[in-house]
Amino acid sequence: MDISYEADMLSPDGADNRPEPPNSLDLNGAHPQRKKLSAPEINLSLDQSEGSILSDDNLDTPDDLDINVDDLDTPDEADSLDYTGHGSELEWGEVQATKEGEPKEAEQIPEYTAEEERQDARLWRTVVIGEQEHRIDMKSIEPYQKVISHGGYYGDGLNAIIVFAACILPDSSRADYHYVMENLFLYVISTLELMVAEDYMIVYLNGATPRRKMPGLGWIKKCYQMIDRRLRKNLKSFIIVHPSWFIRTILAITRPFISSKFSNKIKYVNSLAELGELIPMEYIHIPESIIKYEDESSIKRYTCKRLDEDLKEAAESNKHSSFLNGSESTSVEQEVDNSPQSKS
Numbered sequence: 001m002d003i004s005y006e007a008d009m010l011s012p013d014g015a016d017n018r019p020e021p022p023n024s025l026d027l028n029g030a031h032p033q034r035k036k037l038s039a040p041e042i043n044l045s046l047d048q049s050e051g052s053i054l055s056d057d058n059l060d061t062p063d064d065l066d067i068n069v070d071d072l073d074t075p076d077e078a079d080s081l082d083y084t085g086h087g088s089e090l091e092w093g094e095v096q097a098t099k100e101g102e103p104k105e106a107e108q109i110p111e112y113t114a115e116e117e118r119q120d121a122r123l124w125r126t127v128v129i130g131e132q133e134h135r136i137d138m139k140s141i142e143p144y145q146k147v148i149s150h151g152g153y154y155g156d157g158l159n160a161i162i163v164f165a166a167c168i169l170p171d172s173s174r175a176d177y178h179y180v181m182e183n184l185f186l187y188v189i190s191t192l193e194l195m196v197a198e199d200y201m202i203v204y205l206n207g208a209t210p211r212r213k214m215p216g217l218g219w220i221k222k223c224y225q226m227i228d229r230r231l232r233k234n235l236k237s238f239i240i241v242h243p244s245w246f247i248r249t250i251l252a253i254t255r256p257f258i259s260s261k262f263s264n265k266i267k268y269v270n271s272l273a274e275l276g277e278l279i280p281m282e283y284i285h286i287p288e289s290i291i292k293y294e295d296e297s298s299i300k301r302y303t304c305k306r307l308d309e310d311l312k313e314a315a316e317s318n319k320h321s322s323f324l325n326g327s328e329s330t331s332v333e334q335e336v337d338n339s340p341q342s343k344s
Contacts, residue, residue: 127190129226134186140176141184144168148188150195151203152283159236160200161279162192166209167289173212181219189226199234203275203284207242208293217250224258235265241275242293243268271297 125136138145147168151161170180224232240247248268255263269275272286272294 125187125190127186129186129189129193130228134190136186136190137179137183138187140180141187144170144180144184145187146285146287147184148191149285150283151285152280154201154279157199158197160196160198161203161284162195162200163203163205163284164188165205165285165287165290166213166215167205167207167287169209169213169215171212181215185219185223185226189223192231193228196231196234199236200231201237201239201279202235203279204238204240205242205286205290206240206244206247207297208287208289209244211246214246217254220250221254232262235262237267238262238265239267239269239275239278241269241272242290242297243270 123137123139125138127134127136147165149163149165151163153159154161170177170184174180251266267278269278272281272290275281
């Protein structure tokens with residue numbers, strides 16, 4: 001502690017020598033140096049002698065000590081900031097630098113609405129297949145969900161018609177083809193279990209399906225194996241519309257490996273008109289590509305049929321002409337043999 005400063009303070013005229021307290025905070029001017037005051041000596045011994053922290057004088061507390069926290073005057077937040085700056089120029093500079101580095105207006109976080117939450121929930125679906133839980137990425141199979149649809153009922157009761165349109169399957173040239181087919185497989189199996197209540201039939205629309213969209217043999221086998229036993233038992237018919245030579249070849253190859261009961265359920269139908277003779281077509285969704293394929297096939301069938309009829313007519317005409325020519329030549333030969341010159 002400065003001795004001269006202490007002497008001035010203790011002198012009779014010390015009140016005149018004291019500096020007047022500042023009535024405002026000068027942030028730009030020079031700041032007076034802090035004065036250090038020495039603390040009174042405290043005996044830190046553990047005995048209860050005079051001056052010790054364990055003495056009775058220091059341990060006594062008034063019984064009527066009651067402090068009301070609400071009545072205490074506390075500095076405002078702005079006063080605390082100003083006081084902190086008055087203490088040190090370095091601290092004030094740090095505060096200024098922090099304020100300058102902060103953006104003027106904080107970016108608001110967009111609210112997550114209930115509609116957006118429902119939309120995100122639709123991106124994934126949890127299903128249980130064979131007592132095992134699976135998650136389906138619905139976003140990846142969104143363009144192919146119409147590959148399976150409900151075509152109404154047939155006969156008496158809830159005998160469902162399940163339509164499978166192979167032309168809607170993804171192209172095998174996709175980079176994520178296997179990932180999409182895996183999720184589509186789970187979607188088809190889970191949807192089939194929801195659609196079927198009793199007996200049912202599957203109508204497989206094979207028309208307008210290029211080779212690169214045809215599902216692989218392993219995918220078809222996996223679908224058959226993952227189908228619940230109840231669904232395999234309740235399947236009454238498997239109708240293939242517009243069968244190609246590739247489908248016929250696959251079924252011929254796999255026939256020894258599938259049950260005879262399932263083989264007997266397979267039927268081939270060459271046109272939609274022929275399909276309409278077997279089942280009601282009122283609620284069956286036929287893709288536009290298959291309708292176009294049907295029209296083109298009908299024209300081809302009509303052309304081929306007309307060509308066959310023309311060829312048959314031509315063959316009959318040639319046969320009749322040959323027969324007539326043969327008869328005329330025989331008559332001429334007989335006349336020649338019966339002539340007088342031939343007799344002589």
